[in-house]
Amino acid sequence: MAEKGILAFSGGLDTSVVVKYLQEEHGLDVVTVTVDVGQNDDKRAIAAKAKSLGVKRHYSIDARSEFVTDYVFPAIKANALYQGKYCLATALARPLIAQKVLEVARKENVSALAHGCTGKGNDQVRFDLALRSGSDLPIIAPIREKNLDRAAELEFARERGIKIETVAKRYSIDQNLWGRAIEGGDIEDPYTEPPDSAFAWVSTRDMPDSPAYVEISFERGVPTRIDGRRMGPRRIIEHLNERAGRAGVGIVDHIEDRTVGIKSREVYETPAAACLIEAHADLEKMVHTGRTGRFKRAVDEEWAYLAYAGLWQDPLRKCLDAFIEASQEPVTGTVRLRLHKGSLRVVGRKSGNSLYDQRRSTYGTGSTFDQRMASGFVEIWGMQLTEANKLQEARAEKS
Ligand code: ARG
Numbered sequence: 228m229a230e231k232g233i234l235a236f237s238g239g240l241d242t243s244v245v246v247k248y249l250q251e252e253h254g255l256d257v258v259t260v261t262v263d264v265g266q267n268d269d270k271r272a273i274a275a276k277a278k279s280l281g282v283k284r285h286y287s288i289d290a291r292s293e294f295v296t297d298y299v300f301p302a303i304k305a306n307a308l309y310q311g312k313y314c315l316a317t318a319l320a321r322p323l324i325a326q327k328v329l330e331v332a333r334k335e336n337v338s339a340l341a342h343g344c345t346g347k348g349n350d351q352v353r354f355d356l357a358l359r360s361g362s363d364l365p366i367i368a369p370i371r372e373k374n375l376d377r378a379a380e381l382e383f384a385r386e387r388g389i390k391i392e393t394v395a396k397r398y399s400i401d402q403n404l405w406g407r408a409i410e411g412g413d414i415e416d417p418y419t420e421p422p423d424s425a426f427a428w429v430s431t432r433d434m435p436d437s438p439a440y441v442e443i444s445f446e447r448g449v450p451t452r453i454d455g456r457r458m459g460p461r462r463i464i465e466h467l468n469e470r471a472g473r474a475g476v477g478i479v480d481h482i483e484d485r486t487v488g489i490k491s492r493e494v495y496e497t498p499a500a501a502c503l504i505e506a507h508a509d510l511e512k513m514v515h516t517g518r519t520g521r522f523k524r525a526v527d528e529e530w531a532y533l534a535y536a537g538l539w540q541d542p543l544r545k546c547l548d549a550f551i552e553a554s555q556e557p558v559t560g561t562v563r564l565r566l567h568k569g570s571l572r573v574v575g576r577k578s579g580n581s582l583y584d585q586r587r588s589t590y591g592t593g594s595t596f597d598q599r600m601a602s603g604f605v606e607i608w609g610m611q612l613t614e615a616n617k618l619q620e621a622r623a624e625k626s
Contacts, residue, residue, distance in 0.1 A: 228256070229254055229255060229256045230254075230255055230256070230337075230338040230339070231255060231256045231257070231258055231283070231335055231336070231337040231338060231339075232249040232253060232255035232256070232257055232258070232337060232338070232339040232340070232341050232367065233257070233258040233259070233260065233328060233331060233332045233335065233337045233339070233340055233341065234246070234249070234257070234258075234259060234260070234328070234340070234341040234342055234343065235259075235260050235261070235262060235324050235325070235327075235328050235342060235343075235354075236259035236260060236261050236273065236277055236282075236285070237261065237266075237268070237273070237343075238261070238268065238272065238273035238276045238277070239343075240377070240380050240381065240384060240391055241343035241344075241345075241370055241380065242259075242343040243276065243280060243384060243389050243391075244343070244369065244370065244375070244380050244383055244384060244389075245341055245342070245343040245367075245369050245370070246259065246277070246280045246281075246282060247280065247383070247384075247387055247389065248367075248369040249339070249341055249367065249369075250281060252369075253339065253367065255338075255339060256283040257280075257281075257282045257283060258282070258283060258284045258285075258286070258331065258332075258335050258337060259277045259282045259284075259285045259286070260285075260286045260287075260288065260324075260327060260328050260331050261273050261274075261277075261285070261286070261287045261288070262288050262290050262320075262323065262324045262327045262328075263287070263288065263289045263290060263291055264290055264291060264294045264320045264323065264324070264403040264404060265291050265294065265402075265403045265404030265405075265461075265464075266401075266402050266403050267402070270287050273285075273287070274287060279390075280389065284335065286331050288327050288331075290323055290324075290327060291404060291461055292460065292461055293323065294319070294320060294323055294403065294404060294405075295404060295460040295461050295464060296460050297323070298319040298320070298322070298323055299319065299404065299405050299460075299464065300448075300449055300460065301548060301551070302314070302315060302319055302405075302531075302534065303448065303449070303450065303503050303504060303507050304448040304449070304507070304551050304552070304554075304555050304558075305526070305527045305530040305531065305547075305551050306504050306507060306508045306511075306524075306527045307504070307527065307530055307531040307534060308504060308531055309483070309531045309532065309534070309535040310481065310483060310484065312479050312481045312483075313479065313481070313483060313493065313495060313535070314405060314406050314479075314495070314497045314500035314501075314504065315405070315531060315534050315535060316401075316402070316403055316404075316405035316406030316407070316408065316495070316497060316500070317349075317350070317401045317403070317406075317408055318349065318353065318534050318535050319405060319534060320403050320405075321350060321353035321354060321357060321537075321539075322353065322357045322539040322540070324354075325353070325354055325357030325358050325361070326357065326361065328340065328358070329358065329361040329362055332362065332364070337364070338364060338365075339364055339365050339366075339367055340358050340362060340364050340365070340366050340367070341366065341367040341368065341369070342354045342355075342358075342366070342368055343368075343369075343370055344368060344370065344371065345370050345371060345375075346368075346370070346371035346374070346487075347485075347487065347489060348485065348487070349485050349486050349487070349535065349536070349537065351368060351371060352486050352487070352536065352537035353537040353539070354366075355368075355537070356537045356538070356539075356540060357537070357539065357540060360540040397412045397413075397424075397425075398410060398411050398412045398414070398425060399411040399412075404461065404464050404465070404468075404499075405464065405497065405499070405500055406495055406496065406497035406500055407427060407428055407495065407496040407497070408493065408494070408495050409421065409425050409426075409493075409494040409495070409496070410491065410492075410493060410494070414492060414494060415492060416492075417482060417492040421480065421494050425494065426478065426496055427496065428468060428472045428477065428496040428498060429471075429472045429475060429476065429477050429478050429496045429498055430472065430473055430474070430475045431475065431478075434473070434474055434475040434567075434568045434569070435473070435474065435568075437567075438474075438565050438566060438567035439470065439473075439474050439565075439566045439567070440563060440564065440565055440566075440574075441453065441454065441467070441470060441471075441502065441563075441564050441566065442454050442455065442561055442562070442563050442564075443467075443502065443503065443506045443561065443562050443564065444560070444561040444562075445506075445507060445510055445558055445559060445560060445561075445562075446559050447555045447556060447558055447559060448507065448554075448555030448558040449555075450463050450503055450506075450507075451463075452561075453466055453467070463499075463503075464499045464503075465499075466499075467498060467499035467502045467503065468498045468499040469498075470498075470566070471498035471499065471501060471502050471566050471571070472496070472498040474566035474567060474568065474569070475566075475568050475569035475570075476498050476501055476502070476566050476569060476570070476571045477495075477496055477497050477498030477499070477500070477501040477502075477571075478494070478495070478496055478569070479493070479494070479495040479496075479497060479501075480492075480493075480494050480495075481493060486535070486536045486537060501571055502564055502566075502571065505564070505571060505573060506562035506564060506573065507558070507562075509562050509573045509576055510558055510560050510562050510576055510578060511523070511554075511558055513560065513576050513578050513580075513581050513582065513583050514557040514558055514559075514560065514578050514580040514581060514582060515554065515557070515558075515582075516582065519554060523550075523551070523554055526547050526550055526551060527551075529543070529547060530544065530547045530548075530551065533547070557578075557580035558580075559578060559579065559580060560576065560577055560578025560579065560580065560581070561576070561577050561578070562575070562576045563575035563576065
């Protein structure tokens with residue numbers, strides 16, 4: 228019996244080419260794994276595709292709930308936006324997919340791991356490092372190793388009679404529960420506006436004329452209710468994707484720095500992420516001290532960077548998670564959002580743990596804050612800078 232190789236399989240061109248390559252060039256029997264993280268693909272069609280490629284065994288694993296609770300929720304707690312914009316939908320799914328592949332790899336006793344990533348993107352880094360941190364088996368990455376471009380892959384597929392459904396796909400899409408990424412084609416020109424037809428989740432026209440309001444409640448940093456109604460983790464994300472998407476909320480268009488150094492033009496649809504991160508970060512401001520907030524923003528930035536750059540397994544992430552988890556203890560409360568024709572705005576927040584004290588901050592009469600305390604504070608606060616500037620002036624006069 229031949230030795231076995233395994234790969235995460237989407238049914239698309241890249242991973243189909245890899246299956247054939249493992250069979251032909253490495254003489255391996257191939258095991259494929261499709262991990263459902265909410266990409267909404269036709270599982271039966273993928274299984275049939277695997278079979279038609281002569282795969283020995285195909286696994287289909289539903290990891291949607293795990294994806295939300297173990298990857299998306301930590302990202303919400305970290306207000307995770309890479310370069311201030313990207314909610315990391317693709318990036319967060321990769322370590323989970325790799326972990327599922329490794330589980331099947333052990334069961335199937337395979338002798339090689341493979342993936343269909345190119346050498347230009349972030350996913351090769353994420354898959355390589357995630358697989359590497361759970362196994363010593365060799366990793367085969369044919370697209371990267373052979374330096375194949377799309378035309379070469381299509382030719383390879385054609386020669387072997389592999390059916391490629393949509394010959395002229397306009398964009399390269401990757402989607403899961405947390406977001407939809409749109410790349411390539413005419414929007415590789417960074418000045419070209421994405422056409423309405425590029426979007427599948429967010430309305431770009433015919434949005435409701437009146438604003439929609441949505442109340443999101445959090446318990447210790449985790450979203451648990453929408454408009455007072457308790458909902459399961461996955462349902463909350465799906466609900467907000469639908470509702471905010473209808474109001475035109477959640478499109479991101481930016482220039483992103485890939486881990487390999489290439490700049491890329493990225494377009495995303497991430498309605499639920501836009502709402503949840505905006506609301507969560509807002510609630511934190513109400514319950515955290517200013518110092519905790521300031522420190523946490525630095526931690527959040529680092530967390531997002533690790534998740535993006537394929538460093539999910541770096542021990543630093545666990546250290547950051549420990550801080551983030553501790554910081555979520557008071558993050559319970561409700562945030563009210565206004566969604567209207569593409570705009571998203573927090574218009575209200577409340578929490579039993581609020582540090583906001585209206586009686587203290589009011590400009591009206593009867594404030595509990597005695598202004599006379601402030602002058603001494605300001606003097607002490609600026610003591611060093613006042614002194615330093617005086618000395619500098621004196622030096623400047625002398626010279
Ligand atoms: N730039 C994003 C990332 O690296 C999204 C990539 C999505 N891939 C795609 N084929 N559209 O996470």
